[in-house]
Amino acid sequence: MSTAKASRTGSGESGASGSSYHHGNLREALIAEGLALAAEGGLEAVSIREVARRVGVSPAAPFRHFPDKVALMTAVAEEAMARFQVEIAAALARETSDDPIRRIRAIGKAFLDWARRNPTHFEIISSRRAIDFAGSASLGADNARIQAQMVSLLEEAGRRGLLRVDDPQLIQITGRALVYGLARMLIDGQFSSWGVAEDEAEDVMERSLDLFLAGLLKHPVTEERS
Amino acid sequence: MSTAKASRTGSGESGASGSSYHHGNLREALIAEGLALAAEGGLEAVSIREVARRVGVSPAAPFRHFPDKVALMTAVAEEAMARFQVEIAAALARETSDDPIRRIRAIGKAFLDWARRNPTHFEIISSRRAIDFAGSASLGADNARIQAQMVSLLEEAGRRGLLRVDDPQLIQITGRALVYGLARMLIDGQFSSWGVAEDEAEDVMERSLDLFLAGLLKHPVTEERS
DNA sequence: ACCGAATGTAATCGTTGATTACATCCTGAG
C-alpha cells in the first residue's frame, strides 16, 4: 500500500547514525519480503519485481543491493539458514540427555519439523540452482557446523560402543540423505502418492527416522512406542 | 485423451521431403526435444519457445498439442518415467537371486544409477511443480507399480524372517526417502559440500544403501564387501 | 554550505508463457 513512499524513514530503530535515508534499509526489507513471498507461494513466486512492489520501490531498486536475482535469493537463503541453525540449537538445548544417539535424533527431528513448518525455506536452502552456495561464506560455514556436530556425536557413539558400523562420515551422509529425502517428499506432496495421508506424514517421518537409527545400533533397544 | 493424432502419422518416413503435411508428428517430436533439452541444460532450460525453435515450428505450435507448459512437461515426465521403468525391470531381470533383500537392493541401485546418469529426467519426475502428477494416469500407475513391487518383496522378506521390523510400508517409504535424498544430493551438488568428491559419490551412495539395508536385517551378514 | 557518493527511478531491451485470429493442409463424403 503506502502510496507515500518516503514516509517510513528512520522513525524506528538505528537512531545512532541515521542509517536510513530513502527507504530505511531496503536490503533487509527485500530479504524479509523474499522470505515471506517464498513462504506464501513457493520458490518461483519470488520475483524481483514482486518483492520490490511489496516493499514499495521501483523494480530496479533491488539491483542496487544485489547484482542479480541469484544474489538476492542467496541472501534469502542465508537468512533462512540462520533461522534453521537457531532451531537446531534450541532442539539440542532441549535434549538434556547426553546419549549421542538421542542427540542425533533430536537434530534429525528438528530438521524434519523445521522443513515441515517452513517448506520453502528448506527448499531455497537446498536449491543449488536458485542460490549461489559457493559464493556465500555463511552458508558454507553453517553447513560445516551441522556436519561437525553430527560427526562428533557419531564418534562419541562409536566410542561408547553403540554402533554396529564405525563410519561416522557414511552414517552422517546417509542420515542426512534420509531426512533430506523425507522433507522433500513431504514438500513435493509425494506422500499422498505413496499412500500416506497428510496428517500422518509427521508421524511417518518420525518413525522413518527411528527405523534408520535403530538399524545403526549394535544392541537395539526394542523400545515400544507408546 | 487424443489418440487420434499419432495414428495418422503411421508412415513416419518421408523425412525431409515436403510431402509430409505439416510436420509429421509434432507431439512426439516436442516431447523428445523437451527430454533432450532438459538433459542438456537442466529443467529450467526447457521452454516452449526453445523446444519449438529446435523442432522448427512457430512458438505457438506446441499449444495445439498441449494446453500449457505444465502439460508438455507432464508428457515429458511420462516419457522419462517410462524409461526409468524399463531400467528397473532390466535390473530386476539381471538379479537372478530370489533373495528379496537382494532384489530390493537391485531396485535401489538401479534407481541411484539411473538418477546419476539422467539427473534431469529424475528431477522432472520428482518435481510436483513443473508437472501435473495427479492429472496423469500413467505416472500414477507407474508409481504404484514400483511401490507394489517393493512392498511385495518386503513382505516376502518378512515371511522368511529376515527383517527386524515388520512394517513393509514404513520400510518402503524410508528406503524411498533415502535413495530419493541421495539422488537429489548428488544432483544438487551437495556431496561436494559434505566432503565427498565427485568420483566417490557413486561408491558412497551404494554404501549408504547397504548401510540402510543392513540395519533392516535381523541377522546382519558379517561385512564382506568385495 | 557544498560536492561526491550512495541510493532510488524511469525507460528500455530481450525473453518467456499464453491467447487470439487467421492461414494451410489432410481427410473423406458426395
Next chain:
DNA sequence: CTCAGGATGTAATCAACGATTACATTCGGT
C-alpha cells in the same frame, strides 16, 4: 473429382519477468 470441415501450424499480440542504462534525489563528511 471436388469441396466442406476439422485438424494442424502461423502471425500478431499481451503481460510479466530479469536485467541494463541514464538520470534524479538524498545523505554525509569536510
